[in-house]
Amino acid sequence: MDGPTIWMKVWPIVRGLVFVLGGFAVLLYLGQDKVIFFPIRLPGPPALPSVPGQVWRNVTFATADGSMLHGVYVEAATGTPGGAVAGPADPATPSGGIGRSEGPGGAPGRRRVLLYSHGNAGHLGFRFPRIAALVAALPLDVFIYDYRGFGASQGRPTVAGAIEDGEAALRWLQTERGIGPERVILYGESLGTGIATALAASRLDRIAGLVLESGFRSLSWRAGRRFPIIGPLVLTRDLPSTDILPAYQGPLLVIHSRDDEVIPFADGEALLAACPTPHKHHLWLEGVGHNDPVWELPAYRDAWQAFLATGSTASPPSAP
Numbered sequence: 001m002d003g004p005t006i007w008m009k010v011w012p013i014v015r016g017l018v019f020v021l022g023g024f025a026v027l028l029y030l031g032q033d034k035v036i037f038f039p040i041r042l043p044g045p046p047a048l049p050s051v052p053g054q055v056w057r058n059v060t061f062a063t064a065d066g067s068m069l070h071g072v073y074v075e076a077a078t079g080t081p082g083g084a085v086a087g088p089a090d091p092a093t094p095s096g097g098i099g100r101s102e103g104p105g106g107a108p109g110r111r112r113v114l115l116y117s118h119g120n121a122g123h124l125g126f127r128f129p130r131i132a133a134l135v136a137a138l139p140l141d142v143f144i145y146d147y148r149g150f151g152a153s154q155g156r157p158t159v160a161g162a163i164e165d166g167e168a169a170l171r172w173l174q175t176e177r178g179i180g181p182e183r184v185i186l187y188g189e190s191l192g193t194g195i196a197t198a199l200a201a202s203r204l205d206r207i208a209g210l211v212l213e214s215g216f217r218s219l220s221w222r223a224g225r226r227f228p229i230i231g232p233l234v235l236t237r238d239l240p241s242t243d244i245l246p247a248y249q250g251p252l253l254v255i256h257s258r259d260d261e262v263i264p265f266a267d268g269e270a271l272l273a274a275c276p277t278p279h280k281h282h283l284w285l286e287g288v289g290h291n292d293p294v295w296e297l298p299a300y301r302d303a304w305q306a307f308l309a310t311g312s313t314a315s316p317p318s319a320p
Contacts (some may be wrong), residue, residue: 002196006080009200010237011209015130016265026145036120036157036159036191036219037120037121037147037149037150037157037158037191038120038121038122038289039121039122039123039147039149039150039151039157040121040122040123040150040151041123041149041150041151042123042125042151042152043152044152045058045070045151045152046074046123046124046125046127046128046151046152049128049132050066050073051110051132051135051136053076053077053122053136054074054075054076054077054111054132054136055074055075055076055077055252056072056073056074057072057073057074058070058071058072059071059072059073059143059172059176060166061145061169061171061172061176061193061294062168063161063164063165063167063168064164064167064168065164067148067153067154067155067161067165068147068149068153068154069145069146069147069154069165069168069169070124070146070151070152070153071124071143071144071145071146071169071172072124072131072143073124073141073142073143073162073177074131074132074135074141074142074143074144074186075135075141075142076111076135076141093276094240099319100202101158110183111139111141111153111183112139112140112141112183112184112185112208112209112308113140113141113142113143113173113177113179113183113184113185114134114140114141114142114143114156114184114185114187114211115143115145115166115169115170115173115184115185115186115196115198115199116131116142116143116144116145116164116187116189116192117145117162117186117187117188117189117192117195117199118144118146118147118190118191118192119189119191119192119214120190120191121138122150123146123150123151123152124144124145124146124150124151125151127144129293129295130185130293130295131144133296134295134304136253137301137304138301138304138305138308139308140185140308143169143172145165145166145168145169147161147162147165148161148162148165149161153165159219159238159239160163162195163195163198163199166195166196166198166199167199170184170199177316179208181203181206181208182206182208183208184207184208185207185208185209185210185211185212185251186199186200186207186209186210186211187213188211188212188213189213189214190213190214190215190262190263190290191239191267193212193214193215193216193241193271194215194216194218194241194272195239196210196211196212197208197210197212197215197239197241197244197245197246198241198302200244200248201244203248204244204247204248204249205250207250207289208250209250209251209252209253209307209308210248210250210251211252211253211254211255211307212241212252212253212254212255212268212271213254213255213256214256214257214260214262214263214264214268214290215241215256215267215268215271216239216241216267216271217265217267217270217271217274218238218239218240218242218243219238219239219240220238220239220240221242221267240309241271241274242270242271242274245271245275246274246275246276248275248277249276249277249278249279250277250279251277251279251280251281251307251310252272252275252277252279252280252281252307253271253281253282253283253303253304253307254266254268254280254281254282254283254286255282255283255288255294255303256269256271256282256283256285256286256299257284257285257286257289257290257292257294258284258285258286259285259286259287259288259289260289260290261289261290262289262291263290264292265284266280268282268284279310281303281306281307281310282303283299283300283303285297285299285300
């Protein structure tokens, strides 16, 4: 059988494969946001918990493109250790997890704020138990926000939109609370690690710290593992954390479980290795999965406390 005859028989198969792969790539390109984000929408803000010694407030703020977003600001009430705000705490409901501990940054006017960029599913209400435990245990306020299309936030989720949503949350902290980046610790969970690192990129020398929990090297890396070859090619926006971290010299905490069934432990190791800062900490967990309540573990509290202590002794970030 000569060459042309073989090619005539093979060509229809090759053409069919190219057509199928091309069609799949187009569908993946058009529907990538539905592969990345799994929001739960709400008709209004979820009910806030009543936690002794804490004040929880709903916040609404606008993005640069006019989308209205919902967030929740949580702080210690006046009269509690490290409390920095006036007003009564809500009635009692146990927060669970870890107990309060004094630490740096707890005095009024110096208390740092954790800007919480959550994962790719659900809405911010799913994170309330973690937030209650963090505020109870550490000298921190927490501001969590829902990306567009999540919870009570307007719009449709996209990667670029989620980054802009984080920028809008930072602007709200600055304009409404007078809190600049030098008092903000950027905290990302799962997909939110990419958002938090992207937010850090333009202010690496000004933020108070960076915490990456159950994170990944980059969105293109994860896409390549899930959809080999095609995945990275169809992304409209990457979250290249391991490209950003080499320029960061401030306080860093990386948390990852060796038994994470969603994002491999190797990604957490890669994030830590990518950052040259002398002020870095890590917590490698075992026996817990991606969505398990790790905030109930004493080692989790200890890692946060060590990170915050480093942040208080490191050189202060420059003012904007």
